[in-house]
Amino acid sequence: MARYEDALIARHPEEVREGLRERFVGMIPHNREIGLEFVDAAPGEATLRLPWQSRLIGNPGTDVIHGGVITSLIDSGCGLAVFCSLPEIERIATLDLRIDYMRPATPGKDLYAWCECYRLTRQVAFVHAVAYQDSRDKPVATSVSTFMRSGKRPEKGKEEHSHER
Secondary structure, eight states, X not given: OOOOTTSHHHHSHHHHHHXXXXXXXXXXXXXXXXXXXXXXXXXXEEEEEEOOOGGGEEETTTTEEOHHHHHHHHHHHHHHHHHTTOSXXXXXXXXXXXXXXOSOOOTTSOXXXXXXXXXXXXXXXXXXXXXXSSOTXXXXXXXXXXXXXXXXXXXXXXXXGOEEO
């Protein structure tokens, strides 16, 4: 794992975690609509939870969660891991997101995404992720992604839109 001693979350862990719990998930309309929940964060990594909901089913014959919802979970978690790597909040955007679906999610069970920013350059952040239910050792999906860094802080009052596509 990369070391991020200068990351904002490393300098102010409880304050940043509480802010992420309230703002990152709750103030992004799409995250709020699908019910994403903040689980934990540390320098360079983040975990989100997607509670199982029948309205998110992609195949009514199997009750399996739609792949697009899993993509949203992973993309949001990866963005959050990037934020947890930065010394200050700045705008980021997903450049590339590749997901390998390993198996269908078990109906009726919550999904989690554990995401780690393993390399941070001045312009690009590199992240990998695992979507799972019971154990990260039994993934539903794995992912690698890159995010562009703008180096600019979000405008006051517009922080909730800092994870743009």
